[in-house]
Amino acid sequence: MPTPTTAFADAAAKYGEVDPNDIEAVQEWFAEELPTLPVDVIEQVIRDLLAQDGAAADREIIPVYPKHAPLPSLKLSPPVALPLLAEDWKRLLQRLAARLGKRESNE
Amino acid sequence: MGILRKRRGVSFVRRAPTKSGQDVPIHVAKMTFAHVRWWHSHVQPIIDHDPNRADYGWNWLLYVPFAEITGSVLIRKPVGYTVGLTDPERDRFVPCALVQLLGRVPALDDHDRDGVFVWFLSTAPDEALTTVEDHPIPVDQIPRRLGTIALDVAVTQSLNERRFGRTALYADERGGEVLLQWYRRRGMTVLPDEAKLPPGPRRLLKPSDGRYCYYTVPAAVEASKELDSLR
Numbered sequence: 001m002p003t004p005t006t007a008f009a010d011a012a013a014k015y016g017e018v019d020p021n022d023i024e025a026v027q028e029w030f031a032e033e034l035p036t037l038p039v040d041v042i043e044q045v046i047r048d049l050l051a052q053d054g055a056a057a058d059r060e061i062i063p064v065y066p067k068h069a070p071l072p073s074l075k076l077s078p079p080v081a082l083p084l085l086a087e088d089w090k091r092l093l094q095r096l097a098a099r100l101g102k103r104e105s106n107e
Numbered sequence: 108m109g110i111l112r113k114r115r116g117v118s119f120v121r122r123a124p125t126k127s128g129q130d131v132p133i134h135v136a137k138m139t140f141a142h143v144r145w146w147h148s149h150v151q152p153i154i155d156h157d158p159n160r161a162d163y164g165w166n167w168l169l170y171v172p173f174a175e176i177t178g179s180v181l182i183r184k185p186v187g188y189t190v191g192l193t194d195p196e197r198d199r200f201v202p203c204a205l206v207q208l209l210g211r212v213p214a215l216d217d218h219d220r221d222g223v224f225v226w227f228l229s230t231a232p233d234e235a236l237t238t239v240e241d242h243p244i245p246v247d248q249i250p251r252r253l254g255t256i257a258l259d260v261a262v263t264q265s266l267n268e269r270r271f272g273r274t275a276l277y278a279d280e281r282g283g284e285v286l287l288q289w290y291r292r293r294g295m296t297v298l299p300d301e302a303k304l305p306p307g308p309r310r311l312l313k314p315s316d317g318r319y320c321y322y323t324v325p326a327a328v329e330a331s332k333e334l335d336s337l338r
Contacts, residue, residue: 002226002227002277005164005166008166008169023166026169027169030168030172031140031168031172046185050183052312053226053309053312053313055312063152063155063164063166065147065148065151065152066147066148066168067148069141069145069147069148069149070145071145071199071200071239071241071242072142072145072191072199072200072201072202074194074195074198076139076141076200077136077139077141077189078136079119079121079135079136080119080135080137080188
């Protein structure tokens with residue numbers, strides 16, 4: 001059980017004076033307003049939410065789903081870059097495989 | 108191989124098996140607002156038809172700001188990833204699984220060491236992929252093993268961030284014994300219900316009840332190796 005949705009709504013109400021029953025306003029606050037707040041406030045919001053990690057929801061919030069959200073663009077969703085060290089590891093294995101292949105063909 | 112994997116990291120999965128027998132190309136991207144907006148518009152409503160699912164009622168539009176805004180806020184290093192089908196010709200990325208991790212949390216089996224905690228993990232039901240508007244995925248092209256692949260994202264993150272594979276999660280009660288067995292089959296160990304959690308809010312709010320699962324370092328390496336053919 002992760003942090004309940006109600007904890008997010010309560011945080012938006014506490015730090016953004018948003019109606020905690022208006023889930024779209026809560027979502028908008030997290031997406032638009034929270035990133036513009038001072039770092040210490042963001043830290044406090046995160047602390048509050050992590051403090052509710054594992055807690056049960058104390059009420060139900062009716063979900064609202066966005067309409068007609070487009071499929072994400074592949075260009076704007078690039079694969080996570082391979083860590084440099086893992087890249088080395090992959091290259092090492094490729095070299096080893098190539099060397100073993102060459103040896104087998106010589107034999 | 109295990110030492111290299113622990114010391115040097117490993118790449119994320121790049122292919123997924125399908126019913127057709129052919130693998131399909133997928134990749135792991137940093138989770139973005141566009142991914143979760145589409146998910147909450149198209150996938151979550153289908154998930155919310157099934158109150159028995161562990162991810163019933165989730166709202167990724169609330170969770171994703173963590174991944175985006177906390178880069179400079181070093182508490183537990185939250186990070187979000189999306190596993191998606193790729194279609195370069197039409198410039199489409201179809202999210203199939205979302206994973207939100209806490210990247211720096213005391214490990215369940217060794218409180219003095221850090222591990223990764225799977226905070227939220229969700230996979231798309233088949234119905235959500237076969238009904239994508241303008242881009243329906245044929246049934247025999249639906250990526251399989253999405254749960255295993257999503258769990259591997261967490262293990263890979265742990266290996267690549269010098270957590271040596273240490274990964275933990277809480278198996279939601281709604282999943283019952285079946286979910287616990289699924290994690291056991293993936294090589295995870297279930298924390299006994301009398302065991303003490305590391306210091307933190309969970310120790311108080313959600314103490315061990317026999318549903319916390321974790322990978323030891325050797326088990327994580329073994330689980331990671333199992334998916335090497337898909338990397």
